[in-house]
Amino acid sequence: MTKNNVKFRLEKKEDYRAVENLVRESFWNVYRPGCSEHYVIHVLRDDPAFVKELDFVMEEDGRIIGQNMFMKTFVDADDGRKIPVLTMGPICIAPELKRRGYGKALLDYSLEKAAAIGFGAVLFEGNIEFYGKSGFDFASRFGIRYHDLPEDADSSFFLCKELIAGYFDGITGVYRTPAGYYVKDCDVEEFDREFPQKEKLRLPGQLFGGDGEED
């Protein structure tokens, strides 16, 4: 990655459609046939939990090649407290630039900014192979459980990074995904019609099957 031509900045209203298109291109057929993430960001920007100061795009030579965003949520602590935390994503890099270090650079920049504002921790669902390189660990190691997951289920998808060291010391509890992330397939379909036609493919390695299957 040649850092000289790369710039991070806050997303502007004028960027919205270009960013949605980037997200669509990047997520398309990765986790399911087609994708929903371009609609998810469209909805999340108007959500009260959305953190405008952490809504980033990454540019190279003036072209938007990456984006990342955060939402406020809570861990319901077992002692009755509500612990404010952040969740993150979608994050993406333009398809032709994946696996060249751009994603890690964007992630590290975003986390640094979130820490500077004073947020205590970030939790979300992701691949430890990528996020582990930026200091994430399994949330179970911090005593935090994923909502609605049976105790004996594999929770290795659920990751955490403390932005304030020791933020979860003495705390156990359940993380709640903000409601805004849950979108209806029919709304995604309708929104997707505003974009250029793309073929949905069922590919090996996808987590979800499509055809209205719940995720």
Ligand SMILES: CC(C)(COP(=O)(O)OP(=O)(O)OC[C@H]1O[C@@H](n2cnc3c(N)ncnc32)[C@H](O)[C@@H]1OP(=O)(O)O)[C@@H](O)C(=O)NCCC(=O)NCCS
């Ligand atoms: C995930 C994503 C943001 C990572 O950005 P990236 O620029 O491709 O990643 P980087 O090159 O910075 O990766 C840094 C390291 O993380 C690891 N890594 C990155 N993506 C990985 C993946 N999909 N699987 C396993 N390891 C991965 C690798 O070790 C990589 O180093 P390497 O290339 O030397 O092996 C990008 O691939 C993307 O946009 N994917 C599609 C959308 C998506 O899945 N978003 C995340 C949803 S949780």
